[in-house]
Amino acid sequence: MSVVGVDFGLANSVIAAAGRGGVDVILNGNSNRLNPSMVGFDQCRKMGEEAQTGASSNYKNTIKHMKRLVGLSFDDPTAQAEIKKWIPFNCVPIKHPSGGPDSIGVKVSLNGEDHTVSIEAVAGMMLKHMGMIAASKASEASDHVTDLTKFFPQDWVIAIPAYFTDSQRRGLQVGCEIAGIQVQRLMHENTATALAYGIFKDLRKEFTKDKPTNIMFIDMGASAFTVSVAAFEPGKLIVKSSHFDADLGGRDFDLVIAEWIAKQFQDKYKGKLSADPMSKPKVRLKLMAAAEKAKKTLSPHGVKEARINLECLMDDFDFSTSLKAPDYESMCAPLLARLAAPIEKALAETGLAASELASVEIVGGSTRIGCIKRELTKLLDGQTLSTTMNADEAVARGAALQSAILSPRFKVLPYEIQESQPYPIKISWDQQAGVEEDADATNSVVMFDRGLNFPIVRRVTLKRAGDFTVSSAYDDSALQYGLPTGAPRDIATFGIKLASDGEKKVRVNVKQDIHGVVHLSSAQMVEEVEEGEDAPAEAEAPKEGEEAPAEKKKKVKKTNLEFTQSRPLDWSKDLINKAYEEEVSMANIDRIVKETSDMRNELESYIYDMRDKISSSSQLADYATDEEKAAFTTKQETIENWLYEDGFDATKSVYAEKLAELKQLGGPIETRSVEASGRPGALSALQANLERYKQWVNQSQTDAKYAHITDEERGTCHAKCDEVSAWMYDLMDKQGGLPMSADPVLKVGDINYKSRDLNNVCSPIMRKPVPKKEEPKPAPEPEKKEAEPETMEGVEPEGAKDGDKPDAPEDKMEE
Known part of the structure; x- marks a missing residue:
């Protein structure tokens, strides 16, 4: 579940995961695909369906509609219209440290304390909850794993509306950063839907390159x-x-x-x-x-x-x-x-x-x-x-497919996606005195037009002397494409530092990244210099009779310039870190409240369970004396009364202490019952073991296949069987004389230990392998001596040298 896609909806959110078998929508704890986009604040935070349960009674502390508010300033007309028409909870402005526009915060009560939380952080909380649903599902395949953070998704693609402005996109990114979510891409919902449609149709070879297939997608949510x-070609979506x-x-x-x-x-x-x-x-x-x-x-x-x-x-x-x-x-x-x-x-x-x-x-x-x-x-x-696509799941499935395409964890066939920029964005720069410009030159240009694919880098080259600024904003023509009339036009302002003693040529590279957010990629001073020199030198005239020196080649020298950037709703690293610390603090409150609640429930369950079991007609009644029943009942009633009066808001340690007091009285009674129910089975297993080994000892004395077993080894088995048998019957007699309400002398653990001890002694002897017979070694063959050639005394064979053998005779004689 490390690669996921999320449809972050206004009313409901859906999460899908990409795996080897394809894409699956993940069910929550109640086996539902739709998760209400709500975050409730009470004793602890509750998300999704848990928040929806108390939404009507706790409406002032149940936050929803985050999608419509994230990334907007408090005074934004869109935000104000949303607050007045749809919001039942308390939205408040949050002052920006640098004096920028106020962002939107929500005032809530958490564990009895008032908090003001940014709407971006609340959006991050909901998305993190979606991640925990995926982690919980992934952990089901692993036994004894309680730390869900080990299974938290690593790669995310989150679907957003195409009409989101630069500020809204950055706001959602900030929320994800606060929640610890690594976003690969913020993807338009309509593009995610088209991808979910196209990639599976493409596998069926339904598209052709010579004639693109045009499909209209209509999406109406809450x-x-x-x-x-969108136009589809094989392996391509436009x-x-x-x-x-x-x-x-x-x-x-x-x-x-x-x-x-x-x-x-x-x-x-x-x-x-x-x-x-x-x-x-x-x-x-x-x-x-x-x-x-x-x-x-x-x-x-x-x-x-x-x-x-x-x-x-x-x-x-x-x-x-x-x-x-x-x-x-x-x-x-x-x-x-x-x-x-x-x-x-x-x-x-x-x-x-x-x-x-x-x-x-x-x-x-x-x-x-x-x-x-x-x-x-x-x-x-x-x-x-x-209606071939699932109306609720199509966006999440497409986002998960995009996540798999982008993730290094998957090897996916290449699929090209050509996105569409929704609003025209212009880049403008300040005019400087003393800088010569064309008479008809303007100080702005639409650099990112509507319909442009992104990510993309665009460049503008300027002549400047000294520091200057470049700013990005939505063009007036964006209004006809759906940009709200009162929405802020400014996107970002970039201050470029140019320390020079004259007019210089500067290249400004502006990037619209994969999320659709505008950045200043780089700013470079561009100069022409002669090769081998850092700066151009003045040329000297040749003397009379000398040849003119060869003209030196020139090259372009680029110097990166420092720059700063500011935005209307700018989240500095310090602000994000502070919000992250608040998130960790709230998560700690959630953990403590949950653990306290679990301990309280455990105490309450033990009280009710034991009260029923220890009554005169129940299963534990025979295992407790009258005195024990009276002591336990008194303690149980005391703690029960305390639990519903003074102890309703006690801490986890106090609940644990009260539970320990009850178990000190109830534990021995439960132990007797457990021992009594487990004893017959343990004794039966031990008796069967004894019988098996005794029969084997008798059989091994006459069976030829056990001839390799020595009498001493048989005696060891026989003695061990007698020892264990005597112990068993002795304690069985003692146990038989005790009432059920007495602590047992014959315990299941001891019986099992004796059975293991018997096995450890007898099993190796019974399974002793027959020793292999040693085969006689064959007599060594006498060494063969090679025949030495006959020689006449004092004469060596022809061709023989020191220690050499004579050549073998030829088979045929040369004719």
């Missing part, structure tokens, strides 16, 4: 509506267009129903209500939950109405009504009308007609709404909406 068109309505999602359809219910409720109890139901956070949450349920009821085809029943909605008044399907669609008409614009823009930008699309794939939970499907079909000239 808060946003996105339409994108995002051609992406348009959106960032404020049109499933929650807007819920709100329409909730406001209708509130009006019906007010009309019924006119003059009796203390306030507008929608102005009360708790009542509003009830109405939104009922509205969501009604929306889901009306979504399938053929459902004509949905019943709505709310008990004790407000001021002790109950309310019930029914919402008919035609009325619901009529109320949603203004929302349905907003579906057309992104589709029309996407088709216009790609130059395609709806009929030229090979398929229209819909994903996102809100695409299940029936009236939305019908409206989309109408807008696409009757095109069939394909």
Whole structure:
């Protein structure tokens, strides 16, 4: 589970892991794929489904909608609109140390203390929770492993909306850094969906290079509506267009129903209500939950109405009504009308007609709404909406595939992804007095245009004398592509230090990285110098009669310049470290609270369990004397009363001490029961062992295959059997004379020890191998002496030298 992809949604988050068998969506502890994007603060932090359980009663300390607030300043119009319309908890501004815009914080109570936590840190908490779900799943394959951090994912790809600004992208990166998450890429949700679709279709050879396949992807989640068109070729994906309505999602359809219910409720109890139901956070949450349920009821085809029943909605008044399907669609008409614009823009930008699309794939939970499907079909000239992709899981699966492609832990076939830059970004620089520039030159240029693939580095060359600044900002044309009207345009300002005595040429390299974030890659002073010299020298005229020296070659010398960068919402290393320390402190509180709760539950369980077992008619009653029962009952009642009165908020050590006091009295009773239940089996095993070895001793005296066993060895086995048998029967007699409430003299551990001791003595003798017979060694063969050639006395054979043998005679004579 080291390589994962996360769909960080507004309402729910999904995590998928890439493995050798493909991509799997990871189930949480309750076997659900969807994890509510919530972080609750109480005695400790609770995330996901645990936070959702107490969300309505603890709404002031249950943080959600992090996705819509991360990376925004407190005064940002988008943030303020979100806070006023959707946020029930307390958002506060956090002052920036350097005097920049205030960031967004949430005021919560944790373990009785007030804390102000940045929204970025809260987003990191939720993402870390997703990682712990993956770690928990991975640890199931390993026995006796309790430290889940060993299985925490190493490589992450997190899906984000394509409309995220540079500030929002950096804000989510900061949240991940605080939580200790290593992000390989922040990937657009629509691109992740396209990758999940394309990479498996590509394996089936469904794409051709000569004619790219154009697919439209429509995604509507809880808060946003996105339409994108992608072209597919073998091993390649190109995002051609992406348009959106960032404020049109499933929650807007819920709100329409909730406001209708509130009006019906007010009309019924006119003059009796203390306030507008929608102005009360708790009542509003009830109405939104009922509205969501009604929306889901009306979504399938053929459902004509949905019943709505709310008990004790407000001021002790109950309310019930029914919402008919035609009325619901009529109320949603203004929302349905907003579906057309992104589709029309996407088709216009790609130059395609709806009929030229090979398929229209819909994903996102809100695409299940029936009236939305019908409206989309109408807008696409009757095109069939394909639901082959899982609406809730497609984004997470695509992100996990991208994580596997980027991770060094996997070897994946190459797959090219051409991303699409959402907003045009311009680079501008300050003008300097005394620097000659063209008359028609401007001090800005759109360096990263819409639709540009990234990561990418772009360069601008300037003539400058002395220090200067370069800044990046969204171009005015970004408004037509969905940048909010009141959103800050500035991205970053880079201060470049140029210590020079005159005008110099400077190359400024600006990078948009894999996350879509703009950085200053480098700034270089560029000079022409003669080879072999650091600086150009003045040329001397040749003397009369001398040849002119050869012209020296020139080369370009590049000198890296120092630079600084600042951003409107800048997170310094000190701020990140401080937030990380707070995260560690909160994690420690979580651990202590959990361990204390576990110990308290253990004490409570022991009290109830032993109280039932030690009663006169239960399984432990016969193993305790009347005095022991009375002492235990008294102690148990005392501790039980303490537990629900003064001891409700005790520490872990106190609970452990109380549990030890009870076990000191109850432990001997439990031990007698355990001994009594285990003794017959242990004795039976020991008796079987004794019988086996005794039979073998008798058999070995007459069986020829045991002839190699000596009488002494048989005697050793026989003596050991007699010894163990005598011990066993002696203690069995003593144990038989004791009541069940007495401590046993014949213990299971001792019986098992005697059985092992018997085995250690007798088994090696019984299994002693038969010694191998030694075979007689063959008599050594006499050494053969080679025949020496006959020689005449004083005459050596022809051709023989010192110690040499004569040559062998030829087989044939030379003719």
